[in-house]
Amino acid sequence: MNRLSTYLLKLFAAEATGLFGVALTIIYLAQTLRIIDIDTVRERGLGVLFWQTILAVPQLAIAFLYTCIAIGLARALRGMQASRELHTIHVSQLVPSLFRAVLIYAGLGMVLVLLLSHVIEPAAKRATNMLQAQAAADLVGRSLVPNRFAELGEGVTVTVGGRGPRGEITSFFADDNRDPNTRRTYIADSALISSDELGYVLQLEKGTIQYRTADGQFSEISFDRYDIALERLTGEVDDEKRRRDLGTLAMVNEAIAEGEWPEEWVNRIAERSADGLRVVALCLFVVAIGGFPSGRRRDPLVPIELTVLAAVLVERAMTSYVPIGGWQQHFMGVLVLLVIALVILSARLRLFLPQPRGAHSG
Structure with a gap:
């Protein structure tokens, strides 16, 4: 990875980290306000309250993480558009470095989301269920x-x-x-x-x-x-x-040992895996609409951040309401968004690719 790709990767990551930090703070405060009013955590100490609010964060953080990754990339590209850095990259024929940085950025984001979905979120659910079970045991014992x-x-x-x-x-x-x-x-x-x-x-x-x-x-x-x-x-x-908040690896190991794949487990694994693919689809969509220079002097009527949010909402709606059952349903919206991104990206690359040096018009 050359210096330009490293610079761009740091730029994208800085924007996403800042957004996700703000979102994570809001999530934590909201969970604290919600949990502090639940009877099961009263009279159990501030330590239990603090730990339970931490455990409630991962489930909501997944959706915020892939959204912040996409918006962080969009904000960085918008800034490069305003500073004419994007124009310089295209004029200097450094587009491969730009796309290399985007792909590495999307890959790292996908790994983080998959780790959160497949490992951290199930572990947090199991710990939360254990805290609730202990609270229930205390309540029953006192009653x-x-x-x-x-x-x-x-x-x-x-x-x-x-x-x-x-x-x-x-x-x-x-x-x-x-x-x-x-x-x-x-x-x-x-x-x-x-x-x-x-x-x-x-x-x-x-x-x-x-x-x-x-x-x-x-x-x-x-x-x-x-x-x-x-x-x-x-x-x-x-x-x-009963609670069955198993991690993906535990599901796979148990299914292989028993020789049977429960439909619920297959759907759950597919849902978790779709979160990672969603990062790649959103990043490609963002670079397709914001990774090319424009001669406009005014900002577009619709900010690119709102466009990304609209794409996220439309993709989630397609995934939820597509008339297809089974594990395939979790991938439908993501795949549609991925195809749209690739089509737009291909069309714009053909438009912005430099002409061969020997080419001339008759």
Whole structure:
């Protein structure tokens, strides 16, 4: 990489880093304001609050990161347009150095986004789920006072007959009426708060689960042992799904070991991988519309930053609403944007490429 490419790469990175720093600060403050009002983190100390706000950042940071990478490149190219550096690069036939810098910049950005999507964000989710499970265990432990009804959350009421010296619970009863369509009642002779590989669970022994529908239908299931995740009693309405926030490598290893690829995992891996390709598509789109000199003395009516944001929104809309199912859906908007960028780039390169020295008009 020559000096010009190095200079341009630093210029692009500086713009993107500044934008992402501002976005990251806004994300962190917003997450702090949201989490500080959640009951599960109250009375648990500032250290837990600080750590939980940090863990909430990666999921939102992914979208901001690839957007800031594209806008950073756009701002740098706009500045080069204003300072006539872009004109000098084209006149001096140094366009390969410009594109080399853009491709390296896009490649580094893609690696950062893929690392964030495939590794950091799943790890942050697992840590967040563990904190929530610990908070749920603390809440349940404090609420289970013998012969007294306690409300774990809106719509969930529990009571127990007694507590043993090792934490054993006798005569457990819980009523869950959060779901307007189904009311659940858990009754067990004994219970114990324990943990498994997914978090904290309430182990119910010798009891029944009673279901009552809104139209009065009743059903009952008996069990010798039933494990219920504590988050199902303290969180939102139960959707019968346990946490599966695995990293991509863990998914691949487990799928290879079992010889089966769950559709949910394939879709999740495709979604994470599309984030990286989105960086390349956006960078090529930006250089296609802003990497060539213009003779205009006035700024364009629509700033290039707004054009990039519009491209991001249109691409996300196409990805979300394209009538194609399966893992292919996550790549449709990105591929359309990539094709548009390559078409514009090819047309402008043909226009701006210098004529051969021996060429002349008849």
